[in-house]
Amino acid sequence: xxxxxxxxxxxxxxxxxxxxxxxxxxxxxxxxxxxxxxxxxxxxxxxxxxxxxxxxxxxxxxxxxxxxxxxxxxxxxxxxxxxxxxxxxxxxxxxxxxxxxxxxxxxxxxxxxxxxxxxxxxxxxxxxxxxxxxxxxxxxxxxxxxxxxxxxxxxxxxxxxxxxxxxxxxxxxxxxxxxxxxxxxxxxxxxxxxxxxxxxxxxxxxxxxxx
Numbered sequence: 001x002x003x004x005x006x007x008x009x010x011x012x013x014x015x016x017x018x019x020x021x022x023x024x025x026x027x028x029x030x031x032x033x034x035x036x037x038x039x040x041x042x043x044x045x046x047x048x049x050x051x052x053x054x055x056x057x058x059x060x061x062x063x064x065x066x067x068x069x070x071x072x073x074x075x076x077x078x079x080x081x082x083x084x085x086x087x088x089x090x091x092x093x094x095x096x097x098x099x100x101x102x103x104x105x106x107x108x109x110x111x112x113x114x115x116x117x118x119x120x121x122x123x124x125x126x127x128x129x130x131x132x133x134x135x136x137x138x139x140x141x142x143x144x145x146x147x148x149x150x151x152x153x154x155x156x157x158x159x160x161x162x163x164x165x166x167x168x169x170x171x172x173x174x175x176x177x178x179x180x181x182x183x184x185x186x187x188x189x190x191x192x193x194x195x196x197x198x199x200x201x202x203x204x205x206x207x208x209x210x211x
Contacts, residue, residue: 035097039104042085046105049078050112054119058126059199065125075136082109086144095146102145106152109137114155122197127163134160155185162186162194168205171195175211 056073086105090098117130134156141149165171171191172178186194188211195206
């Protein structure tokens with residue numbers, strides 16, 4: 001036996017369900033707008049520390065690389081700024097909303113870092129430093145959210161892999177059929193551009209690559 005045998009009653013129920021769905025979508029849109037607005041108030045407080053990364057050298061000698069291990073040039077200061085501006089909001093938000101909020105902050109940071117790193121010059125040890133920096137950020141952010149953050153740092157980590165190569169042709173050991181489980185997030189053009197950031201790589205060798 002049908003719960004609502006009369007066609008008119010069924011239409012009323014359908015109408016109510018449609019209105020509920022519309023209301024739900026409206027609430028979701030309002031929630032997303034609110035979180036984005038919250039992100040927009042936090043990011044200007046983080047931006048100066050991010051921009052200061054532009055002054056950090058990645059043309060490192062062995063002595064400079066060793067010193068960076070003891071005296072971190074920027075990662076910990078950035079993490080402290082993020083935590084002091086973000087963590088206090090956790091008790092005020094649902095777990096899901098807080099995760100969404102944190103991931104939007106991470107997106108902002110990673111995109112800005114990619115732009116900054118693409119404007120730098122690197123020694124091989126500088127590439128190793130970038131890998132260390134990206135891993136430190138990823139490790140700390142993974143504690144701040146219940147969702148995985150690994151994909152967020154994939155491009156930065158792949159940039160570091162390229163910048164840490166012994167020679168230009170070594171990229172072919174990681175590319176195409178040799179990529180193994182790695183899914184490249186960088187296009188061939190971006191790979192060439194990153195290779196060009198190494199102070200000791202010849203442009204002729206980069207141009208000759210078949211990617």
